[in-house]
Amino acid sequence: MSYNNLISKYSNGITTITINRPKKLNALNKATIQELHEAFDAANTDEDTKVIIITGSGEKAFVAGADISEFADFSVEEGGKLAAQGHELLFDFVANLSTPVIAAVNGFALGGGLELAMACHFRVASSNAKMGLPEVSLGVIPGYGGTQRLPQLVGKGRAMEMVMTAGMIDADKALNYGLVNHVVEQDELLPLAEKIASKIMRNSSVAIAEAIHAINANYETGVNGFDVEIEAFGNCFGTEDFVEGTTAFLGKRKAEFPGK
Ligand code: COA
Secondary structure (H helix, E strand, C coil): CCCCCEEEEEECCEEEEEECCHHHCCCECHHHHHHHHHHHHHHHHCCCCCEEEEEECCCCEEECCECHHHHCCCCHHHHHHHHHHHHHHHHHHHHCCCCCEEEEECCEEECHHHHHHHHCCEEEEECCCEEECCHHHHCCCCCCCHHHHHHHHHCHHHHHHHHHHCCEEEHHHHHHHCCCCEEECHHHHHHHHHHHHHHHHCCCHHHHHHHHHHHHHCCCCCCCHHHHHHHHHHHHCCCHHHHHHHHHHHCCCCCCCCCC
8 A cells, every 4th residue: 555644564574654754754644644544554454464663754753743734723623623533543543453563763752743652552762762742832732642641651740740841851761761662773773673573473463462452451441451351361262372372382392373
C-alpha cells in the first residue's frame, strides 16, 4: 500500500512505519492520522509482521505534535470531536493492538507526538530526542491520552510538572523518568529497535498478544486486571503455540512458533 504522509516497509518480520512530513516536523494532520490508522491496521493483520516500529523521517523530529494549523479555529464541539476521533483511530487503537509496537523516538516528540509514543507498547530514543506536552502554552490541554498515559509512565508529580510548565525533557531525563527504555546515538536507534524486535520475534506471538491485553487491563477503569490475566493465561493452553513451546522445551529443542 502507498501513502502520502508516511512510508510503511516490511522486512524480516518487522513493519517499520515512518511518518514522512519532515518539513512540518512530522506534525500529525488529519490525513496522517487516517493513514497511520490504515498502516497500523494493515501491519497488525499481516500474518508475517511480528513487530511494528514507528519512527519519524529526518534527523530532527519524531513528531512535533498535532498540526496546530488544522485546529486553530475550532469550536468546543469540534475540539472534542478531534480528540475523540484521534483516540479511536490512532492512540487507543495503537495501545490495544495485539502486535507489539515500539516507538523509535528520533528527535522532538511533542504534544500528539509524545502521546503517540506513549500509546506504543514501549519506547526507545536517540540522544538528541526532546519530549514534552506543550499544550497549555497554546491554551489547550493534551487531548490524545497525554493526561492519562504520562502519569502512568512517569508518576503524577512529574507529569503535573511537565504538563504545567509545558517544558521539554531531554533523552537522559526521559530514561531516568522511565518514559523511554533505552537511549542511543541517532544512527544506532533503528538497529536497536530491530534488535529488540528480533528478541521479541523468537517468542510466541499468540502469547504476546494475550500478555499485551492483560498488561493493558491494569490501566482500564473498572476492570480487574488479575481476572483478565487469569482468563488470558487459560486461553494460552488452547493454542498451538503452547503445545509447541512446551513440547520443544521438554524435547530440549528450540521452539518454532507457527505465527500469529
Ligand atoms: N503543527 C503544525 N506545524 C508545525 C508543528 C505543529 N505542531 N510543529 C512544527 N511545525 C512546522 C512549523 O510551523 C514550520 O513550518 P514552516 O516552515 O512552514 O513555517 C516547520 O514545522 C518547522 O518548524 P520550526 O518551528 O520552524 O522549527 P524550529 O526548529 O524552530 O522549532 C519546535 C522546533 C519543535 C520547537 C517548534 O516547531 C514547535 O514548538 N512546534 C510546536 C510544538 C507544539 O506545540 N506541539 C504541540 C501541538 S498540540
